[in-house]
Structures are given as structure tokens and as C-alpha cells.
Amino acid sequence: MEQSSFVHSVKVPKLYKVASKTLQSIESHEESFKGAIFAAKHPNKKALTALISTSLQRSEEINYLIKKSKILEKEQRIESQLPLVKILITELLRGKLVDNQRQAKPILTVLKYKEAMEKASLKFSRKPSNLEEKDTTIMVEKPRYVRVNTLKMTVDDAVEHLLNEGWIEKPYDTTGELTVTDFSRDDVVDNLLVFAPKQTFYKHPLYLNGTFILQDKASCLAAMALKPRTGRCVLDACAAPGMKTTFLSSLAGTDSRIIAVEKSAKRCNTLKEMLNQYGCEFVEVLNQDFTEVDPLSYEDVEYILVDPSCSGSGMYGRFDVPYQDGSKQDRLHSLSFYQQKVLCHAMKFPNVKRIVYSTCSINSEENEDVVSAALSFAEMCVKCDFDNDRTDGFFIAVIERIRRGG
Numbered sequence: 001m002e003q004s005s006f007v008h009s010v011k012v013p014k015l016y017k018v019a020s021k022t023l024q025s026i027e028s029h030e031e032s033f034k035g036a037i038f039a040a041k042h043p044n045k046k047a048l049t050a051l052i053s054t055s056l057q058r059s060e061e062i063n064y065l066i067k068k069s070k071i072l073e074k075e076q077r078i079e080s081q082l083p084l085v086k087i088l089i090t091e092l093l094r095g096k097l098v099d100n101q102r103q104a105k106p107i108l109t110v111l112k113y114k115e116a117m118e119k120a121s122l123k124f125s126r127k128p129s130n131l132e133e134k135d136t137t138i139m140v141e142k143p144r145y146v147r148v149n150t151l152k153m154t155v156d157d158a159v160e161h162l163l164n165e166g167w168i169e170k171p172y173d174t175t176g177e178l179t180v181t182d183f184s185r186d187d188v189v190d191n192l193l194v195f196a197p198k199q200t201f202y203k204h205p206l207y208l209n210g211t212f213i214l215q216d217k218a219s220c221l222a223a224m225a226l227k228p229r230t231g232r233c234v235l236d237a238c239a240a241p242g243m244k245t246t247f248l249s250s251l252a253g254t255d256s257r258i259i260a261v262e263k264s265a266k267r268c269n270t271l272k273e274m275l276n277q278y279g280c281e282f283v284e285v286l287n288q289d290f291t292e293v294d295p296l297s298y299e300d301v302e303y304i305l306v307d308p309s310c311s312g313s314g315m316y317g318r319f320d321v322p323y324q325d326g327s328k329q330d331r332l333h334s335l336s337f338y339q340q341k342v343l344c345h346a347m348k349f350p351n352v353k354r355i356v357y358s359t360c361s362i363n364s365e366e367n368e369d370v371v372s373a374a375l376s377f378a379e380m381c382v383k384c385d386f387d388n389d390r391t392d393g394f395f396i397a398v399i400e401r402i403r404r405g406g
């Protein structure tokens with residue numbers, strides 16, 4: 001009797017609790033994969049990333065196992081904890097759920113179905129459609145891009161630090177392979193270093209002190225395209241988690257006025273954390289809907305970055321999170337309408353000189369269509385994708401105001 005009360009007081013490990021919340025926010029499209037991992041309150045981001053990405057990659061299989069084993073119908077106490085059940089099944093599939101009695105109740109419950117699920121998993125992997133999928137998958141990997149945060153250290157000093165650690169600098173070559181000891185300076189983005197795919201930096205001193213920021217090249221290009229002059233006012237209309245705000249801050253410099261607008265209170269906290277971490281405390285944060293910011297109260301704004309929420313269809317290695325209503329076209333239509341509204345609002349700022357509109361989507365409904373609806377089509381559009389540029393799929397349009405007669 002005593003032993004059983006001990007057994008039942010064992011708690012679900014924190015990693016699983018945080019992972020189930022994170023998974024839920026991604027599956028409900030409340031957060032992007034990267035944003036949810038960043039916002040998650042767990043120190044071991046590497047373990048969390050591995051767990052969530054496996055869960056998303058194998059989501060079809062996990063749903064199949066849940067259905068076949070009837071675990072939710074039979075175990076009513078865990079019926080309301082679906083994200084946790086998915087995480088625990090992921091761990092079961094990864095061979096990480098240890099079968100002993102000193103486990104939390106939900107783990108013991110999932111372990112009761114271990115054998116049934118393992119059998120169902122074998123059947124799942126033999127399904128013809130899954131075999132076809134595996135055979136045609138070509139895995140070419142994206143390099144690891146590291147942006148040097150020049151608010152903390154110059155690129156030359158960062159490179160010297162790496163050389164002293166024994167890294168080898170190689171000339172930039174998009175077609176060549178970088179080995180785990182090599183790095184290059186990027187050919188387009190001055191502050192960007194390129195490493196071998198999956199190179200980890202989580203314990204590197206320059207990562208821990210906010211000098212190294214793991215940021216995709218395409219995301220850097222959007223901030224770079226805005227070309228803010230130092231000492232001017234720059235506004236980031238859709239700012240959280242703040243990857244581009246931090247780059248804009250280092251491009252524009254500490255004597256510029258930088259305003260970061262973010263409508264979600266939760267994501268605004270993440271944005272503030274990121275700004276602190278990367279030495280951008282001088283950025284003014286507005287927790288407000290950008291379309292409700294009065295342009296006439298911001299007459300000094302000359303540069304605006306519009307990087308609105310989008311489908312994320314260009315994200316490399318993106319996991320297709322199914323839409324509950326199954327209506328992709330409706331979703332694209334409403335995204336496009338909202339994106340146009342945000343872009344048109346940016347054009348109302350009386351002294352804005354340059355606007356960059358960017359998305360990490362490859363759908364024209366969210367890109368060219370939005371820009372062409374906002375003005376007769378702008379010529380300065382850039383499209384990046386993995387096959388040609390070794391970046392995420394990304395769209396950037398630069399819109400400049402030309403004042404006639406002076």
C-alpha cells in the first residue's frame with residue numbers, strides 16, 4: 001500500500017510536460033516551430049527540439065498508433081492529455097520510455113500499450129505509401145548559418161576567436177562541402193558565417209554570451225534589404241520573436257531609434273527576452289496591433305519591415321501540420337487579406353522611405369499577389385529557396401517611395 005502511493009506520486013518529467021505544451025501550440029498554429037521552441041521554458045533546447053521534431057515528423061504514425069491501440073477510449077484519465085500522450089508515444093518509438101514501476105501514471109499507462117503499439121508501428125512502416133515516401137526522399141542538408149551580433153563583437157574578432165579555437169576558414173563555395181572543422185564568411189550577408197549542417201553551438205561561449213545568433217540567411221536578407229541608415233528611425237511591424245529586429249538593431253546602430261511592434265502579449269515577452277539577450281535594450285517595444293498604430297504619431301519613421309504571420313510554407317525541413325478544417329485555400333485567402341492590410345498600413349507613414357515586405361512562404365498568394373495588390377507591381381522582389389540558395393524558402397520585396405520634383 002505504501003509503495004503504491006509512492007509510485008503514484010512520481011511526477012511526469014519536466015521535459016515531457018514542456019514538450020506537450022510546445023507541441024500543442026505548434027499543432028494549433030498558435031506558434032511557429034522555431035518560435036515555440038524559443039518560447040519554451042526548458043533549459044535543454046536540444047533535447048526539446050529532437051523530441052518535438054520527431055513527434056511532428058512521425059505524427060501520422062503516432063495518430064495511427066493511438067487509433068489502433070484505442071488508448072484514448074480505454075484510458076479515460078488521459079483522454080484530456082492528448083499532446084502528452086503523443087509525446088510519450090514519440091519517446092516509446094525512440095526507445096526512451098523505461099519500463100519500470102517508478103514512473104508517473106501517464107507513462108505507466110502508455111507503457112501498458114507498448115507491445116500493441118510496437119506491432120502496429122511495424123504494420124505502419126510496411127504500408128506501401130510510407131515505403132514510397134521513404135524511397136523518394138533525398139536528404140541534402142542546409143548549412144548552419146551563424147550571424148555575428150556586431151552589438152557584441154566585430155566579425156573579424158569573432159573569426160579570430162574561431163581560428164584560435166582551431167577552426168579552419170575556407171573561401172565561400174555554395175557547392176562545396178564544409179567539414180565539421182571548417183567555416184566560411186557568407187558571400188552576401190557580411191555578418192554571416194557558414195558552417196557544416198547541424199553544427200551545434202549551444203555550449204559555445206560566443207553563443208552563450210549573445211554574440212552568435214543562429215539565423216537563416218534568408219531571414220538576414222530581409223533586414224539587410226531595408227538598408228537602414230544609422231541615426232534614423234526604423235520600425236519592425238511584426239517583430240516577435242525578434243530575429244530581424246536584432247539584426248536591424250546592429251545594422252542601424254545604437255544611435256538609431258528602433259521600434260518593434262508585436263500584437264501578441266505572450267510573444268512580446270519572448271521578444272523582450274531576445275532583445276535583452278542580444279544587447280538590444282535600446283529598442284522600444286510596443287505591444288500593439290500594428291494596423292492600429294497611428295502613423296501620424298510616428299513622423300520620424302523612415303524604414304519599415306513588414307514580416308507578417310504567414311503559412312511558413314518555405315521553411316526548410318518544415319513539418320506539415322495539418323489544418324483542422326482541411327481548408328488550405330481558405331487559410332491562404334485570409335492570410336493574404338490580412339498581409340495586404342498590414343502592408344497597406346505601412347504605406348500610410350508620412351515619411352517612410354523604404355518598406356521591406358517579407359514572408360517565409362513560397363505561395364504567390366502571400367507574396368507577389370499581396371505586393372501587387374498594394375501597388376502596381378514592384379520590380380524589386382527576391383525569392384530564395386533551398387535548391388538554389390541553400391536557405392529557407394523566402395520572399396522579399398523592397399518598396400521605395402520616390403518623391404517627384406525633389
Ligand SMILES: C[S@@+](CC[C@H](N)C(=O)[O-])C[C@H]1O[C@@H](n2cnc3c(N)ncnc32)[C@H](O)[C@@H]1O
Nearest residue numbers: 238240241242243244262263289290307308309
Ligand atoms: C512571422 S512572425 C515575425 C518574425 C520576426 N520578424 C522575426 O524575424 O523574428 C509574425 C509576428 O507578427 C505578429 N503579428 C501578426 N500580425 C500583427 C499585427 N497586425 N501587428 C503586430 N504584430 C503582428 C505575430 O504575432 C508574430 O509574432
